[in-house]
Amino acid sequence: MKNIQIQFLKYILKMKKTLLTKIIPLALLAILFQACTDELDQVNPNALTLDTFWQNSGDLNAGLNTVYASLRDENVLGILWDYTRTDIAVPSSQRQNATGNPIYEQTFDLSTDQVQDRWDACFRGIFRANQVIDAYNNLESTFTTEEAQQTGTYILAQARALRGYFYYVLHSSYNQGSVPVFDTVPVEFEEFQISFSSAAEVxxxxxADLQFGMENLPATYNAWQEDAGTGNLGRVTGGFCEALIAKTYMNENDFGNAEPILKNLIDNYDYALVDDLAKCFTGIDEFNSESIFEINFSYDANPLGLEEQNLSQRIASFLNDGNRVHFTSWLTLKYRNEKPDELDPANLVNRNIYLANGDLDSIQENVLRMYSLRMANSVSSVDDRDTKMYGVEMAEYGRATTAAPHARQFPNFIKKFTSWNTNNGGIGEDESPDRDQRSDINIPIVRLAEVYLLYAECMLEKGDLTEALRYINRIRKRSHLNLLGNASVGEYSTATSTYMNDIDLDPSNGEEAVTIANLMEHLRFTEKPLELSLEDQRPIDLRRWGVWKEQLTYISQFEYDAYHFKNNAMGKSPTRWRNFIMPAGEEPSYDDPNLPPYAFRLPNNIQVNGNRRTKEPFLKDHLLGSQNFNEDLHSYLPVPQDEINSNLNWDQ
Structure with missing residues (x-):
């Protein structure tokens, strides 16, 4: 009966998480309703039904908006949890020496919340997309004009492209790629009970969905504006579909199929790296030339405040004020050790010098930055004298009563996806009642820098060192870093660029010339994590390279010391306690004789060599996770318990 079908449809859009408690009662109701009289079968003429809603392209667009809304569920990307099972991040609880986080400790199973939540979020998007696709197929014959046909095709292509993306996330996240495939909206009970398709079938x-999107959608954001008019910025593009196809091949190390697609994206679209990495993450230049696809957010509130129906995102607040996630100590030191290019004028700054009482003494002009611009745009460090955060110098950040300071459990703040470049006196993310935990900063899914690094990997696989260096160096040059390789084949002038044919970029350690093998290592464990931290689906990379357990074991062996930072050399704010990390046994030092000394110390009752506290336990990362990690159990997420309970054919 029609009413029961509608109830099933509404029910599945609320997702499969409640199937266990509802599916049996609904089945019993279906049996009882078979004996209903004609009077009970009547449809309320004032009620919205399948027949009365899907009438025109306006209805299709309304349905399509719900598919885009599904992207706003933060579990699809998993920024706040998925990277904590890799070498990129740790949860805040680890910094407070707490245990029991199943994702971080590699003890998650089919009942873990995040395992269920991502599954639900993706299938919610899929079922919404299928609603639009089914309705389009029913209405297609009514689109008689060329304009109506084009509008309908755009809607269908977007729905299929987004469905392809949700299946991409499921395929790359769960059950070795094997998940159930729905190409239409299920209605009857048995239509929900489908066996899983093989990974190859998924x-x-x-x-096929992405190919259809690539062939029928405007190629880029600019093309959308030109082809379909203003007001379409933020819609999924043909370029995103092509990039996702390339990534699907890369995820299986299928470099032969991925390479020409990546090169086409580089050569035949109007993508270009922006000049400042901050433009990709802070809201100052959204939908820019580097962006291939990003999730669009705004401050506008949904009056109901329901889950992904909110137009804003909470990730910025959780990274800054909530401190839900931190970069690993290993990665933090990677950022700190990157060297700004001394020949590049972009690395020259004017630096404030303070007296011991905190008053300004003088300004050093045109001195070399302490830390790289890539680090400055990605992570904070309490001693960074050259980059302000929320309008104040790094050591002062945290004086505002609403802002968490640099401290033992917060030695560094992730700056990606936050508005750290705003000038608000060090308050941090906006905490006013109308904007609390709400940000309008867009979240990129794919940008050109990732395409460059994927293409560079393809070049290394085929033995083309020169071409791989070309694309790695383009990314490094954007952040004004020293370049790799031989200047004679480089793209940039040696007058303003330093080339180093030394893979660790530090000749004092003994030169090791750049080769195919060590550049691949550098790409995997320097360029990708530093450029794409929290962006590039690091679990997929570690899995396809076969190094996941090895890498967790490697970073878990290191011990760190945490120093106090008595920052009266930078301002009047109080000492920041145990927030500057160093490898155990090493002491902070600076080579610039023009810099006044920093006061690094620790409690008087814990003194080693005058000021060092040894083996800070809160900074030893992934110790349990590295021990617990099992390739078969943890490289993919398992099928969630609710799916097993509700789908009678899940294992057929």
Missing amino acids: KAFLI
Whole structure:
């Protein structure tokens, strides 16, 4: 009966998480309703039904908006949890020496919340997309004009492209790629009870959706504006579909199929690296030339405040004020050790010098930055004298009563996806009642820098060192870093760029010339994590390279010391306690004789060599996770318990 069908449809859009408690009662109701009289079968003429809603392209667009809304569920990207099972991040609880985080400790199973939540979020998007696709197929014959046909095609292509993306996330996250494939909206009970498709079948299905999107959508954001008019900024693009196809091949180390697609994206679209990495993450230049696809957010509130229906995102607040996630100590030191290019004028700054009482003494002009611009745009460090955060110098950040300071459990703040470049006196993310935990900063899913690094990997796989260096160096040059390789084949002038044919970029350690093998290592464990931290689906990379357990074991062996930072050399704010990390046994030092000394110390009752506290336990990362990690159990997420309970054929 029609009413029961509608109830099933509404029910599945609320997702499969409640199937266990509802599916049996609904089945019993269906049996009882078979004996209903004609009077009970009547449809309320004032009620919205399947037949009365899907009438025109306006209804299709309304349905399509719900598919885009599904992208705003933060579990799809998993920024706040998925990277804590890799070498990129740790949860805040670890910094407070707490245990029991199943994702971080690699003890998650089919009942873990995040395992269920991502599954639900993706299938919610899929079922909404299928609603639009089914309705389009029913209405297609009514689109008689060329304009109506084009509008309908755009809607269908977006729905299929987004469905392809949700299946991409599921295929790359769960059950070795094997998940159930729905190409239409299920209505009857048995239509929900489908067996899982093989990983190869899921891959073919999602690529077919993305191929259709690539062939029928404007290629870029600019093309959307030109082809379909203003007001379409933020819609999924043909370029995103092509990039996702390339990534699907890369995820299986299929470099032969991925390479020409990546090169086409580089050569035949109007993408270009922006000049400042901050433009990709802070809201100052959204939908820019580097962006291939980003999730669009705004401050506008949904009066109901329901889950992904909110137009804003909470990630910025959770990274800054909530401190839900921190970069690993290993990665933090990677950022700190990157060297700004001394020949590049962009690395020259004017630096304030303070007296011991905190008053300004003088300004040093045109001195070399302490830390790289890539670090400055990605992570904070309490001693960074050259980059302000929320309008104040790093050591002062945290004086405002609403802002968490640099401290033992917060030695560094992740700056990506936050508005750290705003000038608000060090308050941090906006905490006014109308904006609390709400940000309008867009979140990129794919940008050109990732395409460059994927293409560089393809070049290394085929033995083309020169071409790989070309694209790695383009990314390094954007952040004004020293470049790799031989200047004679480089793109940039040696007058303003330093080339180093030394893979660790530090000749004092003994030169080791750049080769295919060590550049691949550098790409995997320097360029990708530093450029794409929290962006590039690090679990997929560690899995496809076969180094996940090895890398967790490697970083878990290191011990760190945490120093106090008595920052009266930078301002009047109080000492920041145990927030500057160093490898155990090493002491902070600076080579610039023009810099006044910093006061690094620790409690008087814990003194080693005058000021060092040894083996800070809160900074030893992934110790349990490295021990617990099992390739078969943890490289993919398992099928969630609710799916097993509700789908009688899940294992058929």
